[in-house]
Amino acid sequence: MKTLIIVAHPQIENSTTQQFFKEGLAGFIDFTWHPIANEYQIDEEQELLQQADRIIFQFPLYWYSAPALLKQWIDDVFSVNQLDLTNKELGLVVSTGSPAKDFQAGGLEQFTMSEVLRPFEMLANKMKLHYLTPITVFQFAYLNKLEQQHLLIQYQQYVTLTNFDSFDSKIAWFNEILKQKSTDNSELEQIITVLEDNEDARHDLLMDVNQFKQDED
Template sequence: MRTLLIVSHPDIIDSYSHPFFLNSLKNFEDVTVHHLENMYSDGIIDVKKEQDLLKGHDRIIFQFPFYWYSSPPFLKHWQDVVLEEGVTHGPRGGILDGKEFGLILMIGVAESEYQAGGNEQYSISELTKPFQALANKTRMHYLPPLEIFQFAYLEDNQKMELLIRYWQKLTMENSKSLVTREKWLYDKLEFSINNNQHLNDRETIEFAMNILEENQTTINNLKIVLDQMYHR
């Protein structure tokens, strides 16, 4: 699976959260990072190039700071010119059919504010309805968004937990099953060992991989036992 991460932020150099996450993707060969304001500093979008990028990826993710309950203006402009009827949707369109679509949102206030009775009154799900409608219009499968609240105030261990969820949002199969999550983690650990000759924690990572393999064997054996019990 190839993921196109479309990032929109007019002042990304001054951002605290975005560089933290984007810098972690340098060795992710299956993720294309595409920062719109950097790519098109003159404001002129190469529509054909953008549509070709969409064609060449299986999962499309928008990452942006949540400005006034929506995206930065350039991402809205991108949608206006790139998502053409007859290309991305409509009777003769369809280059996005069946692809996955999701959001990664950097939000400056507390999660508790986005609910009835909170200062913002509405949930993130309610406020992102236009993006859900976009997915429906272009026949993409809408994924649950990754919402990152008040990143600068988080503890280091919370940031690392979010980083793993971030990687999963970009690269893991859309499934919440334990098997899927363990396979994803095993693959990432294996990639780290195979692509880093000077890895300091090699023994620890190999130990973790062995545990994951043992867990998978146990799960498979339990499935066999359950199947036998079910078919008696």
């Protein structure tokens, strides 16, 4: 799977969040990190979109929407007549300085992030793209190390994993990543063994649960 990450931030180098994501992709392949340049050729940008299987818009939320530079790029590059993106995927990685609790009925912002991002969902629908559940990063600066690690793994899977929302698929991904890292590290091999044992135990439990359900019917 080829993933195209359209990064839209006025100062990418100074953005802790964007640098965190960029560094988090070291060692992965099959993705293109594509910051929006000051000048671009529309046909070249369209060619990049055509070549991708998954397109990700990655940006900080400015006034409940994309920064103007991403909107300009979309206004320039997207075209119902000139682009066929049917059955590709559109993902969003959105960061905001507000806390998650603000985005709900009764909260400070009153509306959910799903509603805030509706225009992107509608763009996906119009272009016959599959709209992926967005990743929203709330208040990155307040995340502790463990929360950052969780976010990074979620992001790595979002960029590289075809079926990123399936538990089985995530387990297989972890095993693969650990095996790559464990060639010279017996500690990692032990972790993999534990994970595989856990996975076997989980499957046994699932079979038991299914048996209970059948007995009840």
